[in-house]
Amino acid sequence: MKAIILKDFGGPSQLVVNEIAQPEVTTGNVLIEIQASGVCHHDLLHRQGRLPKARSGVVLGHEASGIIREIGTGVTQRKPGDRVVIYQRRFCGQCPSCISGRHDLCKALGSPSVDTEGSYAEFISVPAVATVLLPENVSYQQAALASCPIATSLRAVHLSQLKAGETVLINGASGGLGIHQIQLAKATGARVIAVTRNASKAGFLSQWGADEVIISPDSSYSATVWKLTDKQGVNVAIDNTGVSLPETLYAMAQGGRVVVLGNINPRDVSISPGLLIGRRLTVQGSGSATLEEVSQALALISYGIIKPVIHNIINFNDVSAAHQLMETSDISGRIILQGWR
Ligand SMILES: [Zn+2]
Ligand SMILES: [Zn+2]
Numbered sequence: 001m002k003a004i005i006l007k008d009f010g011g012p013s014q015l016v017v018n019e020i021a022q023p024e025v026t027t028g029n030v031l032i033e034i035q036a037s038g039v040c041h042h043d044l045l046h047r048q049g050r051l052p053k054a055r056s057g058v059v060l061g062h063e064a065s066g067i068i069r070e071i072g073t074g075v076t077q078r079k080p081g082d083r084v085v086i087y088q089r090r091f092c093g094q095c096p097s098c099i100s101g102r103h104d105l106c107k108a109l110g111s112p113s114v115d116t117e118g119s120y121a122e123f124i125s126v127p128a129v130a131t132v133l134l135p136e137n138v139s140y141q142q143a144a145l146a147s148c149p150i151a152t153s154l155r156a157v158h159l160s161q162l163k164a165g166e167t168v169l170i171n172g173a174s175g176g177l178g179i180h181q182i183q184l185a186k187a188t189g190a191r192v193i194a195v196t197r198n199a200s201k202a203g204f205l206s207q208w209g210a211d212e213v214i215i216s217p218d219s220s221y222s223a224t225v226w227k228l229t230d231k232q233g234v235n236v237a238i239d240n241t242g243v244s245l246p247e248t249l250y251a252m253a254q255g256g257r258v259v260v261l262g263n264i265n266p267r268d269v270s271i272s273p274g275l276l277i278g279r280r281l282t283v284q285g286s287g288s289a290t291l292e293e294v295s296q297a298l299a300l301i302s303y304g305i306i307k308p309v310i311h312n313i314i315n316f317n318d319v320s321a322a323h324q325l326m327e328t329s330d331i332s333g334r335i336i337l338q339g340w341r
Helices: 041-047 140-160 178-188 199-207 222-228 245-250 273-278 291-302 316-328
Strands: 002-006 015-019 029-039 063-071 083-086 123-127 131-133 167-170 191-196 212-215 234-239 252-260 282-285 310-314 334-337
Touching: 002 316, 015 316, 029 083, 029 140, 029 316, 041 316, 063 123, 063 140, 083 140, 131 291, 140 178, 140 234, 140 252, 140 291, 140 310, 140 334, 167 178, 178 191, 191 199, 199 212, 212 222, 222 245, 234 245, 245 252, 245 273, 310 316, 316 334
Parallel strands: 167 191, 167 234, 191 212, 234 252, 252 282, 310 334
Antiparallel strands: 002 015, 029 063, 029 123, 029 334, 063 083, 083 131
């Protein structure tokens, strides 16, 4: 089968199309023919060698949908022809985290932050329990966004305990995470202040529900937030960029809740303990969704409450160009890989 191998850590040209053996369908596993795969910032960090414990020589990609072509022995709940989305990390199903529904915390099969098998390939073999059936009216392209950008955003909104009538700040707003958080926040009945670096994104963000858009090329937006909120600050912030965290904290209201989700350019930042104490702020980190939240994301897509925002669709063979595009320009939503030449 065709697959894209990360030859070595480095630039987009390290991603090369190769012919490799089709994965075996072991006990409990299903073989899936990939129909669509999203390109995540996580993939870029992996390719650049910036994720701890990540390896080269592997196939990247964890945002995949496809058709089950074969089932292994012992699989009773899936059959060939089933349309599925893949849970983004492997889990054991037996540890205390898995048993409590927190498959995202399972460490039994390696680091939860690193992909094990990749979806930049024609086929993938995964445990049947790591697949979720697609509602009939959800396309493969839409489904590819369900497990990572949409379910991850849903998890962040859940953690933030955002309520109707509250104001939420969302930065990195035009990316794959932000644009779906805007929709989720509006569905909750919140007022959304979106932050973007690029003035050309203002219309796009308003179109997807942002009540106010702050254009801030240098990530200094707290003063504008202060003006927009009558010097009250925002109740909730979802920080999708990471290095912006100090600025986000200055934008918070008394008792505000901050969820840190993205880390585009990983480095340490300084935080004032006095600010956390004075404003009684809660700051929490969030990551990939639970299996249940992937099902919820698919339901929200199926009912038309969340519309997956796709920047464009690129042939798998042009994966280097897809990575290049994500590195050099502001993307509006997700890039999807689909089809082979
Ligand atoms: Zn992802
Ligand atoms: Zn586990």
